[in-house]
Structure formats: C-alpha cells, structure tokens
Amino acid sequence: MIRRIELLNFKAHGKASFKFGDGVNFIYGPNGSGKTSIMEAISVALFGSQWVRKVGGKWADYLRRGATSGEVKLYMSHMGNEILIVRKFGENGTTPSGTYMSINGSIIARGDADVTAAVINKLGIGIEEYRNLLYIRQGELRRVLQEAEYIDKILRLDEFDKLDELLRELLNELRAKRERVGGKWEELERRRQLLATKTESLRQRLAELEKKLGELAGVKEKYLEAERRYLKLKEQYVSLAKEREGLEKKFEELAQAAIEAERDLELLEKEIEEIKRASEELKGLPQIGDVEREYYELRQLISIAEKIPPEARSYDPVRLEEARRRLEEATKRLAEVNTRLELIRDVVRLASRAEGGVCPICGSPLRPEAVKRHELELAGLEREVKRLEDLVQQLRAEVRKYESLDKLYQAYKDYLKIDLTSAKRKLAELEELYRKKTETEKRRSYLTALVERERDVAERIKEVRRRLEENEKRIKEVSSRLSQIDREVEEVKSSLEEAEALYQQLRVKHDEYLATEALVRELKAQLKDAESELESVKTELEKMRGEIEKLDKALATGKNIRNTLGEIKPLARQILLRAINEELNYVFLKLRHKESFKSAQLVELNGRYVARISTPTGYIEHNLLSLGEQNLLALSIRVALARALLGGAPFMMLDEPTEHLDEEHRRRIVELVRDLTSVVPTIVVTSHLGEFEEVADVVIQL
CATH class of the missing domain: 3.40.50.300 (P-loop containing nucleotide triphosphate hydrolases)
Known part of the structure; x- marks a missing residue:
C-alpha cells in the first residue's frame, strides 16, 4: 500500500x-x-x-x-x-x-x-x-x-461513559432550572395575590375621590372667571406702570438732550466769535516773496563745496604740464642712450672676434687701449639706461597722479571760487526768512480753513435752536401724559385690590380641586398599571406552569435515556467482542508458534479485559504468558481489531x-x-x- x-x-x-x-x-x-x-x-x-x-x-x-x-x-x-x-x-x-x-x-x-x-x-x-x-x-x-x-477507547465504548456524564450534567442543569422556575412561580403567585389586594384598594379610594371631585366642580368656573379678571387688571396695571416708567425715562432723555443742545449752542457761538477774530487776523498777515528756490539752490552749492577734497583745492594745473614735459625729455634721452648703447655693444662684440689685432670687417688695426675704452663706455651706458628707465617709471607715475588730480580739479573747478563763509551767512538769512514764510503760510491756511467754516457753524446753530424748540414741545407732551397715567393708575389699583382679594379666596378651593383631580388621575394610572401588571403576572404564571410541566417531562425522559445507555453499553461490548474474537482466532492461528495453543479469546471479567489462550489443559490468561507469547498475543489482538473495525490492516x-x-x-x-x-x-x-x-x-x- x-x-x-x-x-x-x-x-x-x-x-x-x-x-x-x-x-x-x-x-x-x-x-x-x-x-x-x-x-x-x-x-x-x-x-x-x-x-x-x-x-x-x-x-x-x-x-x-x-x-x-x-x-x-x-x-x-x-x-x-x-x-x-x-x-x-x-x-x-x-x-x-x-x-x-x-x-x-x-x-x-x-x-x-x-x-x-x-x-x-x-x-x-x-x-x-x-x-x-x-x-x-x-x-x-x-x-x-x-x-x-485502552480497548474501550479503541472500540469507542468510552463514548457511552462520556454521553452518560453529559446526560448526568444535563439532568443536573434541568433539576436546577426546575428549582429556579418553581421558586419563581411561587414568588409570582405571592405577587399576584398582593396585586389583587392592591387593585381592589385602589378602586375603593378612586370612587371616594371622584365623589369629592364632583362636589368641587362648581368652584372651578368661579375661580377661572376671578382669575381672568384679576390677570386682566394686573396686566393693565403693569402696562400703565411700564408706560409711566418709559415716559419718565423719555422725560429724562429729553431733558438731557436739551442740556446738551444748550451746551452745543454755547460752543458754536464761541466758535463764531473765534472765526470773526481769525478773519481780522487773516487780513493783517504779511506777504513774503519766493525765497524757497534760492534757499535750496544755495544750500546745494554749499553742500558740494564742503565736500571738495583738500588735494583738489591745493592743485595747480601747471604741475601736470611740467611733469609731462620732464617725462618727454627723459624718454627722449633714454632713446638716445639706447641707440649709443647698441652701437658700442656691436663694437665690443666685433672686437672680441678680432684676430691679430685687426678689425674683421674693415681690416683696420685695433689697439687694446681702444677696446678697453669702449668696454668702459659700454658699462657706463648700461648704468645710464638703468637710471633713465627708473626715472621714466617715476615720471609716468607722477603724470598719472597729476592726471587724477586734474580730473578731480576739473570736476570741482566751478565750486572752488565760492566763499563758504559768506555763502553760509547768506544761507542762514534765507533759512530764517523761509521759516517765517512757512509759519505765516501755516497760520494763513489754518485761519482760512477756520473762516471757511463760518457758514457751516451758522447752519449748525440754526439746527441746535430747532432741536431745543422741539425738545421743549415734547417735554410738555410727556409731562401731560404722565399726569393722565397717574390718574388711571389710581383707578386700576383700586379695582385690582378688590379682584385680588376675591381671587385669593377662590384659589384655596381651586387648589383643593386641582389636587383632588391630580390624585384621581394618579390613582387611575396606578390602577391601570396594577391591572396590567396583574394580567402580566397571570400570563407569566401560565407560561411558567407550562415550562414546569416540560421540565418534569424532560427530567423523566433523561432518566430513561441514562437507564437505556446503561443497558446498551454491555450489549454493544458483547457484540464487538464476538466480532473481534472471530478475527482474533483467525490471526492467532496464522501467527502461533505452538500447536498446543488452540485458540485466543478476549473476554471481559469484573470490568476489565482479559486475553487468554486455550490449551488442552485449559485457559492461560495473558499475564501468565512469557514476554514473547505476550508480544504474539498483543500483535494478534491489534491485527484482529484492525480487521474487525477497518475491514483489514492495510x-x-x-x-x-x-x-x-x-x-x-x-x-x-x-x-x-x-x-x-x-x-x-x-x-x-x-x-x-x-x-x-x-x-x-x-x-x-x-
């Protein structure tokens, strides 16, 4: 396999x-x-x-x-x-x-x-x-x-014990539930009796209160009429009081507005007087010419003149011309010396190639004294060239310096002629004059604006006077209405006191009526709840009675099932053992190594399994067999179990x-x-x- x-x-x-x-x-x-x-x-x-x-x-x-x-x-x-x-x-x-x-x-x-x-x-x-x-x-x-x-476990017979244990636990749960339901049924029965007593008591109490409520029914209409009249008068009184309070507040506001208008009028009249004085002052203000442009131009010139560098002030244009002339002379002298230097160098070079004291070009004799003189002259000319080159560089630097100063001088040339002391004095005079003109113009603008307000202030004075007249008229109207309200309040107050006295008398009876009416409603609700609860308890009692009957039947059925299981398990074991022993004999006879072993059998004795071998002298139980014989029997039983339960051991x-x-x-x-x-x-x-x-x-x- x-x-x-x-x-x-x-x-x-x-x-x-x-x-x-x-x-x-x-x-x-x-x-x-x-x-x-x-x-x-x-x-x-x-x-x-x-x-x-x-x-x-x-x-x-x-x-x-x-x-x-x-x-x-x-x-x-x-x-x-x-x-x-x-x-x-x-x-x-x-x-x-x-x-x-x-x-x-x-x-x-x-x-x-x-x-x-x-x-x-x-x-x-x-x-x-x-x-x-x-x-x-x-x-x-x-x-x-x-x-x-072990064998019961293989045969699944232990499942009977597990099922019996499960049934036992289930029956215990059913008994506990039966006790709980029975206790609850008794509790509900006691509750039903209490609810029946309570319902009858509520019915009697309700009948008494409904009779009393009928006796107090006439008081309700009288009370409601007295309440309507009292509330109407109270509302009228409160309305008049609120109107009076509002008019008093309005009177105070009008009085305050009149005071503020008088104060505004006084201020405006003062402002008119100030405008008239400003008009007179405006006419007497002096006219000052245009000094602003002259002031700013002079200040600009002085500012530039003060920034002129000292070297520009001390510079003389003649210096640049003199430096350029000297540079030109030195350059010309350097060129002449260089020409002479080249000539002497050629002479010395030819003399160095002369043979036998004869010139290699013209054939003239060359004396040593002449050659020495030319060499000394060459050395002197080289020193002169070096001196002249240094001088030319120095003069060029000087020319550049003077050219820079000349450029600076030309930039400030027009401002060097200014006398700063006189110019600053003139600037101070112009500044003072300019300041006076500025102040005068500011004053003129202020006075002009003030004079221009004259018409507006006059209109505002008319408006304030109109407001004062209107306020005085409204104050008279408010005062008149206040007097009228005082009279109406006295009349309403007298009627209100009479209505309140009647209202308080009837209120006591009406409160008793309302309390009785509320109690009747409450008792009706309580009676309805009690009747509903009583019906619910009766329904629950019937339901529990049915559940108790079902639980009693279930307990009886469970006991019967346990008894049946106790009878089935031994029967199932006998059936399985017969099938196993048939296979065991077949396997054992195939595997046995002793002819004296006639058969093998698995039996149950006193709640335990015993495997035994049949011999001519009788049965031998497995615990009396040798170790090898026990192994033989154990293997035979396992194969027999496999054949009986699985149809064979593959x-x-x-x-x-x-x-x-x-x-x-x-x-x-x-x-x-x-x-x-x-x-x-x-x-x-x-x-x-x-x-x-x-x-x-x-x-x-x-």
Whole structure:
C-alpha cells in the first residue's frame, strides 16, 4: 500500500526518497539516524495538523534546523488507484498551495484540513485507529494488554461513559432550572395575590375621590372667571406702570438732550466769535516773496563745496604740464642712450672676434687701449639706461597722479571760487526768512480753513435752536401724559385690590380641586398599571406552569435515556467482542508458534479485559504468558481489531519493537513480524540492530 515517501528538510533528512514494497520493509540504522522520522513523516503526510496536535508537538519540531520550509510526499496504492499526498509546511503550519491530494493524477483536495478529510474518506482510516492499531510506537506493543481502558477507547465504548456524564450534567442543569422556575412561580403567585389586594384598594379610594371631585366642580368656573379678571387688571396695571416708567425715562432723555443742545449752542457761538477774530487776523498777515528756490539752490552749492577734497583745492594745473614735459625729455634721452648703447655693444662684440689685432670687417688695426675704452663706455651706458628707465617709471607715475588730480580739479573747478563763509551767512538769512514764510503760510491756511467754516457753524446753530424748540414741545407732551397715567393708575389699583382679594379666596378651593383631580388621575394610572401588571403576572404564571410541566417531562425522559445507555453499553461490548474474537482466532492461528495453543479469546471479567489462550489443559490468561507469547498475543489482538473495525490492516508500522529485549526475545519478535505478513500485506519496522535483515523484503539502511 505504501510505495514511496520523499522528504525535504524533514527533521534529520535534508533531501531523501525511500521506496517500500509488499512484505517486511526494514529501516536499519544507528540511533539518531532518522528511522523514527520516516514513520513520523508518514503520519504527518496522512493526518497533517491533526497528527501534530495529537502528539502535542508543533510544526517547527518537524523542520530541519536552519530551513524555512519543508515538504513530505507520500505515494500509495489503494484499491487499484495511485494516491499522492503532498504537504508543504513552515514553522507555523502547512502552505495551502503546497498541500494537496491526488488520485490517478487528478487533485481531489487542497489545504491541510481538506486533505486530511479526504485521506480518512478514501482510505477509511481515522487518526485514532491509525495511532492505536497501525502505528505501534516504541515501547507500546503490549499496551493493549496492560491498560484496561485502552480497548474501550479503541472500540469507542468510552463514548457511552462520556454521553452518560453529559446526560448526568444535563439532568443536573434541568433539576436546577426546575428549582429556579418553581421558586419563581411561587414568588409570582405571592405577587399576584398582593396585586389583587392592591387593585381592589385602589378602586375603593378612586370612587371616594371622584365623589369629592364632583362636589368641587362648581368652584372651578368661579375661580377661572376671578382669575381672568384679576390677570386682566394686573396686566393693565403693569402696562400703565411700564408706560409711566418709559415716559419718565423719555422725560429724562429729553431733558438731557436739551442740556446738551444748550451746551452745543454755547460752543458754536464761541466758535463764531473765534472765526470773526481769525478773519481780522487773516487780513493783517504779511506777504513774503519766493525765497524757497534760492534757499535750496544755495544750500546745494554749499553742500558740494564742503565736500571738495583738500588735494583738489591745493592743485595747480601747471604741475601736470611740467611733469609731462620732464617725462618727454627723459624718454627722449633714454632713446638716445639706447641707440649709443647698441652701437658700442656691436663694437665690443666685433672686437672680441678680432684676430691679430685687426678689425674683421674693415681690416683696420685695433689697439687694446681702444677696446678697453669702449668696454668702459659700454658699462657706463648700461648704468645710464638703468637710471633713465627708473626715472621714466617715476615720471609716468607722477603724470598719472597729476592726471587724477586734474580730473578731480576739473570736476570741482566751478565750486572752488565760492566763499563758504559768506555763502553760509547768506544761507542762514534765507533759512530764517523761509521759516517765517512757512509759519505765516501755516497760520494763513489754518485761519482760512477756520473762516471757511463760518457758514457751516451758522447752519449748525440754526439746527441746535430747532432741536431745543422741539425738545421743549415734547417735554410738555410727556409731562401731560404722565399726569393722565397717574390718574388711571389710581383707578386700576383700586379695582385690582378688590379682584385680588376675591381671587385669593377662590384659589384655596381651586387648589383643593386641582389636587383632588391630580390624585384621581394618579390613582387611575396606578390602577391601570396594577391591572396590567396583574394580567402580566397571570400570563407569566401560565407560561411558567407550562415550562414546569416540560421540565418534569424532560427530567423523566433523561432518566430513561441514562437507564437505556446503561443497558446498551454491555450489549454493544458483547457484540464487538464476538466480532473481534472471530478475527482474533483467525490471526492467532496464522501467527502461533505452538500447536498446543488452540485458540485466543478476549473476554471481559469484573470490568476489565482479559486475553487468554486455550490449551488442552485449559485457559492461560495473558499475564501468565512469557514476554514473547505476550508480544504474539498483543500483535494478534491489534491485527484482529484492525480487521474487525477497518475491514483489514492495510499496513502496520512498528518502531523499535525489539528495544530493551534480550537476544531470544528479539529472535521471537523477528519471527513474529515475518509471520505477520500472512495477514498484513505491508509491514514497516525499524531497529538499530540488524536482526530483521534475514526476513526483510526491502531493506532501507540509513
């Protein structure tokens, strides 16, 4: 059934592939080489996250150290179909896109949960059957004989106990609810009686108050008429008082306005007098000519003259002409000396090439004294050239200096003739005259503006006088209305006092009427609420009575179900044991190594399971068998359980079944595994010893 498994970064395996075949598949290698990891990889491939949670691990435990992702591929054959299960995973779980199951090349499921469901559906193997029957982990071979509840767990008979416990808890909850509902029903019944008493009392009290309300009904109309008259007179009185207050305020405002108008009139008359004086003064103001232009022109000249540099004032244009003349003479003298210098240099050069004291050009004799004289003259001329060149440079600098001064002199030439002392004196006189003219013009402008206001002030005086006359007229009107209001207030006040006295008398009776009317409304509302609450309580009582009946029925039904479950569990165990024993005898007879062992049987004695072997001398219970015989019986029971529950054991995996056994018992386990292939087509077994090599059909050495 299991054909091949491919691993990538799974525990100790980086990249590996292992092939399996029918018969015994022996995985051989030292401890820590990854034998158990192959079986774990098959488990992970089949059940994914369910297996990881079942063994209490996490995905990171299956990942090779340093790797970020791993992958398991399991190839199987089942009922003529080729099945491939792939699960790609990381530290936090499988990758949906890399987890799938295919049959004959067609993908039928994707994702962790869907692939696991497809495995269970197609192979007919659940995780509990796989873990307890098909995958026997190290040290768990004889667990089926040692733990009393182990077989019940495989047969799912423990589910009856779980269901019974659930029913017991449910019945306890129902009893508690029955007690709560019964207590609430009693409380509501007491409340119903109290509400009935309260409703009758409210009806009696309401009848008394309605009778009293009828007796006080006539007072209401009289009170309302007296109230209307009283309020009307009070409103009239308040209106007159407010009007009087407003007129008094208006009178004060008019009086204040009259005072302000008289003050304004007095100020305007003073302003007219001031305007007349200004008119006279305006006529006597002097006329001063245009000194402004002359003042600013002179101030400009003085400003420029004061800025003339001292060197411009002391400069004489003759100096520039003299410097230029001297430069010209020195330049001419330098040219002459240079001409003579070139001539002497040629002479000296020719004399240096002369042979035998004869000139090389004309053939004339050259005396040493003449040559020496020319050399001395050459040296003197060179010194003269140097002196003249320095003089020319000096004179050129002097000319440039005088040219700069001359340019400055020409710029200020027209201002050098000004007498600053006389000019400043004249400027002071013009400034004083200009200041007087400015002050006079300012005064003239002010007086002119003042005189121009004369007509406007006269108009304002007329307006103020008109306002005074109008205010006096309105003051008389207000005074007249105040006198009239005082008379009306006295008349209304007398009528108001009479109406108020009657209103207060009737108010006491009316308040009693209103209080009674409000109490009647309140009692009606209370009666309505009490009647409504009473009906609600009655409805709730009926509802609770029905709920109590339902709870009583549910409790009776729950008790019956528990009793039935207690009867079904032993019956189910007997049926399952008969089916298991049929398979057990078949398997046991295939695997037995003693002819004296006639049959094997699994029975229940005093609440525990006992496996026993039939011999000619009687039954032998499993705890009296040797270790090898116990292993035989344990394997037979597991295969029988698989055949009874799954229809057969398609494969079986044993992890280190010979661990901690001596040589004789290891040999018997090897023989047992070999014989097991007669009832189980594919067996995978691991060991760090080589005892299975002789019986193995496929050997995988790590």
